[in-house]
Amino acid sequence: MNVLLEFIIALTPSTVLLLILFQVFPYTGLGRIITTPVTYALNVGVISLGLLAMHLLHYRYLTAIWVIVIIVTLVITVWKYPQEFKPHIVQQVWDKIRNR
Numbered sequence: 001m002n003v004l005l006e007f008i009i010a011l012t013p014s015t016v017l018l019l020i021l022f023q024v025f026p027y028t029g030l031g032r033i034i035t036t037p038v039t040y041a042l043n044v045g046v047i048s049l050g051l052l053a054m055h056l057l058h059y060r061y062l063t064a065i066w067v068i069v070i071i072v073t074l075v076i077t078v079w080k081y082p083q084e085f086k087p088h089i090v091q092q093v094w095d096k097i098r099n100r
Helices: 003-024 031-056 062-079 089-098
Strands: none
C-alpha cells in the first residue's frame, strides 16, 4: 500500500472525531485555534512513528501497530480538545453517563 494512502487512512479517524467534537462541544473559545494544529502535529508524529515501526518490523505486527496508532491518535484528540468554561469533555461525558 502507498505510504501516503496509509498516512491519510490513519489520520482520518482523528479528523472525523475532531469534527464530531466541534459539533457536540462547541464552547471552545479561542483555544480551538491553538489546540487543533497542536493535535494534528501530535497525531502526525504518532502516525509517522507507527509507519516507521511497521516498516522496521517488516509488516509482522501490522494489525497491532495500526490498532495502537489509531487508539493513541483518538486519545490525543480527546485529550487536547479545549473547553472554555465547562469541565473537560471527558468529565462531561462521565457526568452524563452517571445521570442516566
